[in-house]
Amino acid sequence: MAVRRGKLSVVLLILQAIFVVIFAIWADYDTTAHIIKFNNVSKALNGKTGVLETYPLFQDVHVMIFIGFGFLMTFLKRYGFTSVGLNLLVAAFVLQWGTIFHGLLHLPKSHDGKFHLNVGGMLTADFAAATVLISFGAVLGKTSPLQIIIMSVIEVALFVVNEKIGLEIFRVVDVGESMFIHAFGAYFGLAVARVLYTDDIDRSKKEGSVYHSDLFSMIGTIFLWMYWPSFNGGAASGDYRHRAILNTYFSLAACTVVTFAISSLVDKKGKLDMVHIQNATLAGGVAVGTSADLMIQPWGAILIGCVAGCLSTVGYKYITPFLSSKLKIHDTCGVNNLHGMPGILAGLAGAVAAALAMEDNYGVPGLYNTFAARIPSDNVTAGDLGFEPGLGRSAITQGGFQIVALVVTIGIAIGGGLITGFILRLPFFDNPKGDGLFDDSDYWEIPDDGFPGVDIDTPKGKVYIPDHNADTRINLV
C-alpha cells in the first residue's frame, strides 16, 4: 500500500495544474455571461441568457450525474464509499476535462481564439461525465481510482471526437445522446472490463448487496428516473424540448410497468428482483433518447419503453451471467442491459423515425429544421423553402446514416475500450486483485462498525460481535 501513496495525488495535481493553464489561455465567458459584451448587446438577451431557459434542466441533469449515478452504484455492500466518492471525483474531473477538450477541438471555429463558457456548455460537460460514469459501472469494484482517472482522460477525448463525427459528418440526430453517451459508454466500459478480467473476480464473495445498500441504490435510481426527461430534453428547445420531455416521461412509465411484470415472470417463485427495479426501469429513458424530440407519437414512446423494459430485464436475468461465464466480460452494474442494448434500441428507433419523417408529418420548416441534411442541395429549391442548401438526403438515406453513426459509435467504443484496458493493466496503475476487489478498504479509511463489541468463540473460530445496545447495557471497555 505504501507504494501507492502519492501516485494518485501527483497525477491529479499535475492534471489540475494543466487545466488551470489551459483555462487561463483559452477560456472566456460567453457573451451572455460577460459583463462588457453583455452590456453591448440588447438587454432583451436577459431573458435568453440560457440561465432562465436551460439552467433548471441542467440542474436536473446535474443531479442525475452526481446523485443518480453515484448512489445507483452504492448497491455493493462494501463499496459505497468508492461508488459515491469516486463518482464525485470522476465527474468533477471530467467537467473540466470535457469542457477543455470540447473547447479546444472547436477552437478553429472561434472568432477570438477562445472557447466560451455558458450554461449550455455546463450541460455538455455533464454529458461527458455521464459517458465516463456509465463505463465506470462496468468496471466498478475492479479498478483503482488512478485507473479510472486515466480511463476518463482517454474516454472523454474519444467521446467528443465520436460525437463530432456523428453530428458533423454523418449529420445524424440524437437529442438525448443515447448513441453517443449510453451505447458508447457501455461498450467502452465493457471492452475495458474484458481486458481487465481475472478469475479472482468471479471468486469474490464481496460482490453483492445488503438490505440498506439496496435502498441507498434506489435513491440513485429514482433521481435518474424522475429527471430523465430533462436529460433527453435539456439540449433542445421549443416544441422539440416539450416533445422530448413528454416522450421520455411516458416511455419511462411504460418501461417501469413492464420491468415489474417481467422481473416477476422470470423468477421461479414469482418474486421481484431489486437489481431489475434499480436498473431496467430506467431503460425506457435510454431507449427513447435518440428519437425523443421526433414525431414518434405518445404511443410510439410508450411502445419503445415497453420493449426496453423487457429487453433490459431479460438482459439482467440471462445475458449478464452469460457474458461473464462464457465471454469473460464481467459487468458489475449490468451497463449492457441499462445503457448498451437500450442504446442500440434507441439508435434503431431513431433510424426508423428518421426514415418515416416526411413533410406530411413534420411540415416543411419542421422537417428541415430537424434534419438539416435533408434540405435540397440546389440553391433554388432550398431557397424557395427558406433554407440554405443541404445535402438533399432522402428519408431512407437519413435513416441509413443514423445506423452508420450507431455502428461507428460502437466500433470506436469497443476499439477505444480495448486499448484503454491494455493501458490500465500496466502495473503502475495498481489494478486491484483478490481481496481488494469490491472493497473500499484499500482506498478509504473505514470507520469501525461503530458499536463497541466483543469477540466470542464459535465453532468456526472467533467472531466479532457489535453490541447494538452497548451504551444502555454494559460498558465494554
Next chain:
Amino acid sequence: MAVRRGKLSVVLLILQAIFVVIFAIWADYDTTAHIIKFNNVSKALNGKTGVLETYPLFQDVHVMIFIGFGFLMTFLKRYGFTSVGLNLLVAAFVLQWGTIFHGLLHLPKSHDGKFHLNVGGMLTADFAAATVLISFGAVLGKTSPLQIIIMSVIEVALFVVNEKIGLEIFRVVDVGESMFIHAFGAYFGLAVARVLYTDDIDRSKKEGSVYHSDLFSMIGTIFLWMYWPSFNGGAASGDYRHRAILNTYFSLAACTVVTFAISSLVDKKGKLDMVHIQNATLAGGVAVGTSADLMIQPWGAILIGCVAGCLSTVGYKYITPFLSSKLKIHDTCGVNNLHGMPGILAGLAGAVAAALAMEDNYGVPGLYNTFAARIPSDNVTAGDLGFEPGLGRSAITQGGFQIVALVVTIGIAIGGGLITGFILRLPFFDNPKGDGLFDDSDYWEIPDDGFPGVDIDTPKGKVYIPDHNADTRINLV
C-alpha cells in the same frame, strides 16, 4: 407462493397493452409540443409552452411523488423494498392510467376527438398518483402488489370523477387539491384498510422502524416539505402562484415549529417522536392547500399551519391508536393525521376564505377571476364588469359549496374505498396474512445480511450472527 407467479405479471402486461392501444387511438401532442401545429402558431408561444413556466414546478412535484412518498414509507424495518419499489410501480402505472382516464372523460370537449398531452397534463397525472399513494400509506404492509394495482385502477377513476364534480358542478376552488387529493386519498385508503382488517395485523411484530430506516424515511419527509410550495402553486399562475408558494412556505414553517412543541409535550419524558417529525411537520402543506392562492394573508397561512401541526401530532398520539383498537381501522402511515384531518381542515379554511372574499379585498377582476361562480348572472351587469355571466353566487353561498364539495369528496372516498376493499378481499388478489404482513420477503428476493456469519447456541436456541468484521478477521467459509 408458486401459485402467485405470473398473476401480477399478466395483469400488468394486459393493462399496459391496453394503454398502448388507447394512446395510439386517442392521444396526441398538445399544440405547443407538436411540430406542425407549433410552427403554425406564433413563435411567441415559445416562452409560453408550459415547459418554461411549469416544468420546474412539475419536477418538484415529481420528486414529491417518487422520492417523497416512496422514501417516507421506508420507515418500516422490513418493508423498504416494497415501500420504495411498489411506490415507483404504482406511480408509473397511474401516470398513464390517470392521463388516459382524464383524457377520455374530457374527450367530448375535444375539437379533434383526441386528448392532448403537455407538461400541465403531466402535473395532473402526478396529482392522480399522489392520491393513490396516500391510500397506499393506509394499507402499507397489508396488501399484495396486485391488490394495489387493482386499487389504483378503481381509485383513479373515482378521483377524476370526483374532481370533475367539484370543479365543474360545485364550482369550487382547491388550488393545492387538499380536498380532492389529500382528503379523498386518505379516506379512500382508510375505508379499504377497514375492510381488509384482520387480527393478524395487531399481532405482527414487524411493524416498526429501526434507526436507519427512520433516516431513510426522513429523506422522503424533507423532499415533501421543501417542494410542497410547488405542489400547491404548480397549477396556478401569476400572482396566484406566487401567493400559493408564499402561503405554503410559511404554513409549513409554522407547522414544523408547533409539531416539535406538541410532540415533546405529549410524551411523558418530553422526548420527540420521529413519527411525528416525519409526518405532522407536513400537515401545514395539506391544510393550506385549498386556500393557498386566496387572500388569506401571511398570518392566516401561519395560523393554519399551527393548527395543522397540533391536530396532526395529537392525531398520531391519540387518534391512530383509538382507530386501530376500537374501530379496527389500522392506518400504517397515519394518513388520517397527515392527509385526512388536515385535508378537512383545508376544506374548512377554504370555505371560510371563500365566504370572506369581497371586492374590497380581491378587487373586481381578482374576485371574479378567482370565483367564476360569483360573477353576476345577468348579462348586463357581468358585461359591465368585463366578464361572461356567471351564477351570481354570494360569498356565503360560495363558502357553502366549498363545504358541499368537501362532504361529497369524503363520501365518494369512503363509499368507493369500502367497495374496493371488498373486491380486494377476493382470494384471487392474495391478501397477505400472518408472517407475510409488513414483510418484503414474499414479494422480493432479499439479499442475505451481507456478512458471513455463524450460528451460535443461546439459551433461546440457535441464533445467526453476522460477523461484521469477517473479512479482516476470520474466514468463515
Next chain:
Amino acid sequence: MAVRRGKLSVVLLILQAIFVVIFAIWADYDTTAHIIKFNNVSKALNGKTGVLETYPLFQDVHVMIFIGFGFLMTFLKRYGFTSVGLNLLVAAFVLQWGTIFHGLLHLPKSHDGKFHLNVGGMLTADFAAATVLISFGAVLGKTSPLQIIIMSVIEVALFVVNEKIGLEIFRVVDVGESMFIHAFGAYFGLAVARVLYTDDIDRSKKEGSVYHSDLFSMIGTIFLWMYWPSFNGGAASGDYRHRAILNTYFSLAACTVVTFAISSLVDKKGKLDMVHIQNATLAGGVAVGTSADLMIQPWGAILIGCVAGCLSTVGYKYITPFLSSKLKIHDTCGVNNLHGMPGILAGLAGAVAAALAMEDNYGVPGLYNTFAARIPSDNVTAGDLGFEPGLGRSAITQGGFQIVALVVTIGIAIGGGLITGFILRLPFFDNPKGDGLFDDSDYWEIPDDGFPGVDIDTPKGKVYIPDHNADTRINLV
C-alpha cells in the same frame, strides 16, 4: 429528564405565537403576489414576478438548507435524528424569524408601514437559516434543542445587522454571502463551542461515524455540491447570475480534484478520508462566493477552488485537532475548515477582485453597476456616466472596504458567539454532558434495533445480539 418536559415546548409555542402576531401587524404580500396590486400593474409583470426567474434557484438553495445541511450532519453514528430533525426545526424557525427581523429592520423605508413577502425574501430567509445551521455544525452533539433555538434567536439578529452594515455602510459586494453567511456562521459557532467546552467532550466515545451514516452524510454533501451555483447566483440576475453560476461550477470541480489529491497525500497509507470528501470538496463553493459574479475569469475561479480544497483538507487533518486539544475549541463538523477559512479566503479574493476592477475589464456601466460606491461623487461626472452620484471610491479603496467588512464580520461573529455561549451555559437551557453528548436518546424516542435478539454471556459480560434472520430462523419470544 422529567424536569425538561415542556420547557422546549413552551418556548417554541410562545415564540410561534409572537410570530403570528407580528405577521398579522406588519407583513403583507409583495405587489407581485397581491391580487389587487398585481392587477393594477401591467400584466407584463407576470413574467417578472420573481417566481419564474428566481423560484427554481430558490428551490435549489432550499434543498441545500434542509437536505444538504441536514444530512451532511448525519455522519455521527448515534445522532442522526437530531442532525436531520433539529436541522428541520431550526430552519423552519429561522425562516420565520429571519423574515421578521429583516422586515422590521427595514420597516422605516417601507411606504406603507409593512414589510412585503416574495420569493426573493424567501431566498433571504433561507440564507439566514444557512448561517445558523453552520454554527449548529460547530456545536453538534453538544447542545440541547432549547439551546439551539435560543442561539438562533440571537444569531439571526446579529447576522441581519452585520449584513446591513456591510452592504449599506461599507458598501461591499458579497454575492454568495461567503463573508456574511459562511465566515460569520463559522466563527459565531466556534465562539459558542469554545464557551461550552468541557472535558467530557473529548472523552466521549460516541463521536464518530459508521459505514452507513457516512453514506447518509454524502447525500447532504452532494446536494450542497450540485446546487451551490444556485446559492452563489440566486441573488443576482442577468450576466451577474450567469457568471456566478459558471465560476462556482468550475471552482467546485477544481476543489474536488484537489481535495482528493491532498486527502490521499496527507494519509500515511495514502488512503482517502471520508470526512475530507464530505466537507472539503465544498470549500470551493464558499471560497468563490464573494467574487463569483465579478470578472475573475474562469481560471481565477478554478484557482480559488484549488486553494480552497487544499486549505480545507489540511484544516481537517491538522488544524481541527490542534484547535480542540490546544485551544479547547471543539468543532464537531469542522466548520472552520468548510466555512471559516474558506470564508476568509472568499473575502480576500473578493477584495483582490474589487481592487482590480477597472473600466477596462468591466466597461463603464458594468463597473458602476457592480460597485455603486465607485461612482464619482460629483453630480456632473456621475451624470455624464448615466448614474446618480456615488462615493467616488478608487479600486484600491473598494478593496480595502471589502477587507474591513470581513474583519468586522468576524469580530461581530466572535463577540456575539462568546456572549451567546455564556447565555447558553445557564442551567435553564440544559447543556448536555457525559453520556448525553453526541447521543440522540435524551431527546428522541429511539426504536430498538428492530430485530428480536438474545443476551449472551461473553468474557466481558452480557451482550445483546440482534438476530438478523430471526423471522426465518427461530422464534425468539
